[in-house]
Amino acid sequence: FSILITFAAWLIRRHLTESPVFTELKETTKDIQEEAAPLVQAVKHGWKRIALVAIMNWGPNTSSYTVQTFFVTFVTTQVVAHGTDDFFPRSTITDIQLIGAIFGIISAFTWGYISDKFGRKPIYLLIAGIGVIMPFVYFNLLNTGIVWMVALAVILGYIFAAYGNVGVQMSYFPELFGTRYRYAGVTVAREISSVIGGGFAPMICSWLLIQFGNWIPLAIYLAFTMVCTVVASWLVPETVDRDLTIVTDAVDGEARTA
Structure with missing residues (x-):
């Protein structure tokens, strides 16, 4: 299935045109074309912003992989199905995961739309703030x-x-970077945090469960990553309707297009 999806994505991208902002810059700004590779520029000039965006993605990515993968392990090895003497059935939790993913798809569009109306920063902070307490809710519910x-x-x-958070990230993260290394900055920040966060989250959760024998340390771990995300999100500016032709990274009080 991954092969099919990758092929479909390749076909779609072959026929996509560049964004108007990028096309305009490419035609009018020769200096940008003559500079070093965007990745070098991003690391050299934008490492602080990259670090903040990486932390902004750390909490959500950690929680995301925990929900999508570790929840299955947890309920099928630690939770006895109500009214039985057996662990929660794998077939049931995988069906539930499918239903959850459908809700997730709808929520991504919904959160993105809300951030268009009320701003990226307040909505991102709202979701991240809720994410601090939600791990304790998740595991209490799962444990029943x-x-x-x-x-x-x-x-x-x-x-x-x-x-x-992903529903907001897709607009928020590119807007936080300037045109000089926007794509490179977003990519480096997201992938670093994905490895540190989601890549290790299931293993860390498993280790904590083995060491302590209950879910509370797991919830504390997830909550901590979201607290870090809240702090990082508080330190970056609002970007909704930002003029995307600005070369430098976003700051408060910039020009808006609407």
């Missing part, structure tokens, strides 16, 4: 072994962890 409560935990996880 009751199907509808487990489903509620997964659905909330997809809405606030797996897809919530």
